[in-house]
Amino acid sequence: MDLQSVGESLIRPGQILTDRSALSVAARWTQAVADADGVCVIHLSPGVDPxxxxxxxxxHGFRASPNHVLAGQPLFWGGPASRPFPSPPVPYKPGRARSPVVVGLLDTGIAEHPWWADSDWYEEQPRDDxxxxxGRQAGHGTFLAGLLLRQAPGAxxxxxxxLDGDGVGDEAGVVRALNRLRERPPPILNLSFGCHTFDDRPPPLLDDALRALPDTVTVACAxxxxxxxxxxxxxxxxxxGVAAVDATxxxxxxxxxxxxWVNACARGEWLASSFLERDEFAGYAVWSGTSFATALVAGAIADAAKDLPAKEAAGRVLDPETTRQIPDLGVLIRSSL
Known part of the structure; x- marks a missing residue:
């Protein structure tokens, strides 16, 4: 992997992100520019510090950032969140009543699985995704998809x-994907990945891309x-922002x-869901991580959004007046999964 560690964060070496307005100012440090979907990736001359x-x-007032590396959760840390374990088949029945709600999932992609083999939405899914x-995180997107569908039947x-099979992507790729969503934004968006930044400040281009989806409820892992x-x-x-509680x-x-800064929490330990058919796995796994707590919260909002606008549904699900809160973890979203 082409990574550089800076201040306990990871970046793509020799790259910065900005928009076209900064290109002339940065020209003296620039070796090449990749311009697509509203993001310019400046490849710096050798020896230049991003x-x-x-x-x-x-x-000088420009929106700029090093190209931070974003990672699915789990990936780089140990403990029970480090890898999936094989599971017996998990009972699941698709919702009889089709929900009008669509959940956007940016992740490692999705594999074929009996749970959605006959779904219209899967038939429309580009095979490029x-x-x-x-990879160490192959199956992450498929696992998340199962949790979302069980939590929001019919969606x-x-x-x-x-993200690649190791669960690694970068800010440029995510921002470009988010910018493409503006044409048909989903009401709910699940982002089970993230990063630290070199200065612990918000990454400006990622912030801009999400603010450009004002009617979308974005749910991301802590x-x-x-x-x-x-x-x-x-x-x-x-x-x-979603943290994880234990199995209790x-x-x-x-x-x-x-x-x-954490808004909600849900179970993130030893959850069972859909997975790949490979090696000792027969299409099902048990896995842990804030990635999967995030899917439970996003799914709960999606289920409530069957009869409400997504923003209003999120307000009800996350209402601190009616739901238990845990200090530094936010509103607790219980699940039977």
């Missing part, structure tokens, strides 16, 4: 692959970092991030 250039551009079958999914350090995009003010649904899962 952090220094980012700070210089920001001081199929799940990659190799449809739209899946885009922005991360498996076991710290209160802000994790992005979950810590953005317009995003529902009473206490924080030991791997979960926490903090005042």
């Amino acid at each position: 952090i220094e250039i980012t700070m210089d551009l920001r001081e 199929a799940e990659l079958l190799e 449809g999914l739209r899946v885009w692959r922005v 991360g498996n970092t076991a710290t209160d350090r802000p994790f992005w995009p979950a810590a953005l003010p317009d995003v529902v 649904q009473e206490r924080r899962a030991p791997f979960s991030a926490y903090g005042s």
Whole structure:
């Protein structure tokens, strides 16, 4: 992987993100530019520090960021969130009444599975966004899809692959995908990945891309970092940041991030869902992580949105006046899954 560690965050070496307005200013440091879907990736000349250039551009009023690496959760941290385990088949019956709600899922893609083999939404799914079958996080998107559908029976999914089989993507790829969603934005968006930033400030282009979807409820994982350090995009003010509680649904899962920026929590330990058919797995797995707590919260909002606008549904599901709160974990969304 082409990664560089900076201030306990990961970036693509020699790259910064900006828009076209900054290209002339950055020209003296630029070796090449990749311009697509509203994002310019500047490939810097050898020896040029992307952090220094980012700070210089920001001081001159430009929106700029190093190209942060975003990772699905689980990935780099140990404990029960580190890998999936084989599971016997999980009972599931698709909802009889089709819901008008569509949940957008940006992740590692989606694989064929009996749970959605006959679904209209899967037939319309581009095969370019199929799940990659190799890598430490292969099956992550398929696992999330199952949790979303069990939590919101009858809902449809739209899946885009922005992470590779190891669960790794970058800010440029995610922002470009989000910008493409503007033509047909989903009412609910599940982002079970994220990053720390080099300065612990919000990544500006990612923030801009999500703000450009004003009618979409974005739900993102708080991360498996076991710290209160802000994790992005979950810590953005317009995003529902989700932490994980343990299997008792009473206490924080030991791997979960926490903090005042977290809005909600759900079970994130030893959940069972759809998975790949490979090696010892027969289409089902048990896995843990804030990734999967996020899907339970997004699914609960999607289920409530059958009869309400998504924003109003989110307000009801996350109402602190009617639902238990856990300090530094937000509103507790219980689940029977």
